[in-house]
Every structure is written in structure tokens, then in C-alpha cells.
Amino acid sequence: MKTTADFMKRKQTNEPITMVTAYDAPSAKLAESAGLDAILVGDSLGMVVLGYTSTIPVTVDDMVLHTKAVRRGAPNTFVVADLPHLSYHGSFDATLSNVRRLVQEAGADAVKLEGGATVCSEIKALTEAGVPVMGHIGLTPQSVAVMGGYKVQGKDRESARKLIEEAKAVEKAGAFSLVIECVPAELGKLISEQVTIPVIGIGAGVDTDGQVLVYHDLIGYGDVHVPKFVKAYTNVSEQIQQALESYHDEVKRRQFPTEAHSFTVKEDVLQGLYGGKIDEDN
Ligand SMILES: Nc1nc(=O)c2c([nH]1)NC[C@@H]1CN(c3ccc(C(=O)N[C@@H](CCC(=O)O)C(=O)O)cc3)CN21
Ligand SMILES: CC(C)C(=O)C(=O)O
Numbered sequence: 001m002k003t004t005a006d007f008m009k010r011k012q013t014n015e016p017i018t019m020v021t022a023y024d025a026p027s028a029k030l031a032e033s034a035g036l037d038a039i040l041v042g043d044s045l046g047m048v049v050l051g052y053t054s055t056i057p058v059t060v061d062d063m064v065l066h067t068k069a070v071r072r073g074a075p076n077t078f079v080v081a082d083l084p085h086l087s088y089h090g091s092f093d094a095t096l097s098n099v100r101r102l103v104q105e106a107g108a109d110a111v112k113l114e115g116g117a118t119v120c121s122e123i124k125a126l127t128e129a130g131v132p133v134m135g136h137i138g139l140t141p142q143s144v145a146v147m148g149g150y151k152v153q154g155k156d157r158e159s160a161r162k163l164i165e166e167a168k169a170v171e172k173a174g175a176f177s178l179v180i181e182c183v184p185a186e187l188g189k190l191i192s193e194q195v196t197i198p199v200i201g202i203g204a205g206v207d208t209d210g211q212v213l214v215y216h217d218l219i220g221y222g223d224v225h226v227p228k229f230v231k232a233y234t235n236v237s238e239q240i241q242q243a244l245e246s247y248h249d250e251v252k253r254r255q256f257p258t259e260a261h262s263f264t265v266k267e268d269v270l271q272g273l274y275g276g277k278i279d280e281d282n
């Protein structure tokens with residue numbers, strides 16, 4: 001997929017959109033060669049790579065650095081960059097200069113921002129300026145302090161109705177696609193049916209127009225708390241741990257490096273040098 005039109009087409013043909021996060025070049029390269037439709041440089045970066053306990057501390061500088069790396073690793077994949085916390089809540093000029101950095105400096109194809117009605121004016125203005133915007137509703141981690149934790153959203157009738165209204169508002173504002181996070185599967189299906197833009201779910205059941213997962217969750221890397229909606233397709237933490245332990249052990253026992261991993265010089269080069277072993281032999 002190269003353009004936002006390709007996203008719309010997928011909804012029309014009912015072919016699921018596959019998206020995964022990535023934060024660096026080698027991971028992005030693997031996502032591209034695995035054939036993923038799109039890559040999200042998520043602000044989950046803060047939690048899975050930078051070691052913060054939330055996405056709140058992530059800055060525009062952080063996002064620019066990692067979006068650049070992802071773009072280099074996956075030059076032919078549609079890349080969406082998260083606008084980090086508080087980078088789209090001031091003047092539109094301030095928002096625009098942050099978006100400019102992600103799109104022009106770092107090479108993102110689109111930006112994503114969290115929220116419903118409150119961010120619709122930003123979605124509209126950015127779209128009119130020619131920047132594709134992906135919305136994000138349901139569990140919005142940048143508002144964790146207001147929501148009182150990472151909880152399933154839309155569990156009662158009133159909040160479910162509100163989420164459907166938010167999805168419609170985000171669509172109306174011009175978003176080309178919408179992430180919906182951590183809602184009951186029935187609501188994920190209903191919202192996907194109620195809007196014409198493709199809905200990409202994470203913890204929103206199987207009936208959305210696509211799925212997104214955090215890279216490290218998907219490959220089982222890192223011991224951060226893993227939400228229920230995650231499926232770990234492998235466990236690279238175990239493999240990395242084993243490799244590190246073997247290396248540590250082999251170095252201590254002088255089993256690494258062997259000749260296969262060493263360089264040599266011709267004997268005469270060292271002759272007479274600082275009374276070295278070769279010198280003494282003569
Ligand atoms: N590694 C990682 N994966 C993610 O999916 C992710 C991040 N980090 N960081 C940013 C946000 C935060 N996310 C989270 C974090 C925790 C839960 C969680 O623990 N949810 C509970 C539901 C509790 C309830 O029943 O209300 C769960 O058990 O899944 C959900 C989403 C999703 N995003
Ligand atoms: C979980 C996805 C949707 C996200 O916003 C992120 O990775 O930051």
C-alpha cells in the first residue's frame with residue numbers, strides 16, 4: 001500500500017489491513033519484507049524502547065529520530081507517525097511545525113493523533129493542508145492520567161454511543177483511517193460498520209477493517225506488562241537471553257573468540273617488537 005486511497009480500497013474489498021509498530025531500521029526492514037501493509041511509529045516507543053512507564057514523556061524529537069530510522073529501513077512501506085502527547089494541543093501553528101518535522105524531515109506518510117471531538121479541528125486543518133491523518137479513539141494512552149488507567153472502553157451503553165459518535169466525527173473531520181483501541185469486539189464491529197473509512201483495531205475484536213499490534217508484544221521481546229489483546233507469535237526474549245548467557249560464559253572460559261573470529265599477521269611482522277614472544281624465540 002502506498003497511498004490513503006489504498007486504505008479505502010481495502011475496506012471496499014473487505015481485505016484486512018495489517019499494521020505493526022516499528023521504531024528502528026532493522027525492525028522496519030523485516031516488517032517490509034514480511035509484507036505488512038503499513039508501519040506505525042507509535043509513541044509506545046516510550047514504553048517498549050525507551051523504558052518509560054507511559055507514553056507521556058515521549059517528545060517530538062524522539063518521534064522524529066525513530067521515524068527517520070524506520071523510513072530508512074522500510075523505504076517502500078506506508079509509514080504513520082504518532083504525534084506525541086501535547087504536540088497537537090496548542091496553536092495550530094505549533095501543531096503544524098511538529099507535523100512538518102515528522103512528514104518533511106523524517107519522511108512519514110501520515111500522522112496519527114488521539115481523541116474525538118476535541119481534535120477534530122486539527123484533523124480538518126491538517127487534512128486541508130494535505131497531510132493524511134489517522135484518528136485514534138477508545139483507549140487513548142496519552143490520556144491515561146484522566147482515564148484512570150489502561151481500561152477497556154465502551155463497556156456501557158452511554159460510553160459505547162459516545163465512541164460511535166467520536167468515530168463519525170473523526171471521519172467527518174477528514175481522517176483517512178481510524179485506530180480503535182481496547183473496546184468490546186461487538187463495538188469494534190459496529191464502529192467499523194458505522195463509518196466509511198477503514199477502522200484498524202487493537203484489542204477491538206476480529207471484525208474491524210484491519211489490525212495493529214506493538215512489535216515487541218508480537219515477537220515476545222521485553223518483560224513489560226502485556227495486555228490481554230496481545231498474541232506473542234514467538235519469544236525472542238528467551239533466544240536473546242540464551243545468546244547473551246552463552247557469550248558471557250564463553251568469554252570467561254576463553255572459548256570465544258576462536259581462530260575463526262580472529263585476525264593474524266605474518267610472523268616476521270612482530271619479530272623484535274617490544275621483546276614479544278616471537279622475539280624471544282629467536
Ligand atoms: N507494549 C505495549 N503494548 C501496547 O499495546 C501498548 C503499549 N505498550 N503502550 C501504549 C499503549 C498502552 N496500552 C495498554 C496497556 C495496558 C492495557 C491493559 O492492561 N489492559 C487490561 C484491561 C483492563 C480492563 O479490563 O479494563 C488487560 O488486561 O488487557 C491495555 C492497553 C496499549 N499500548
Ligand atoms: C498501540 C498503537 C495503536 C499506538 O498508538 C502505539 O503503538 O503508540
Ligand SMILES: [Mg+2]
Pocket residue numbers: 042043044055082
Ligand atoms: Mg500511540
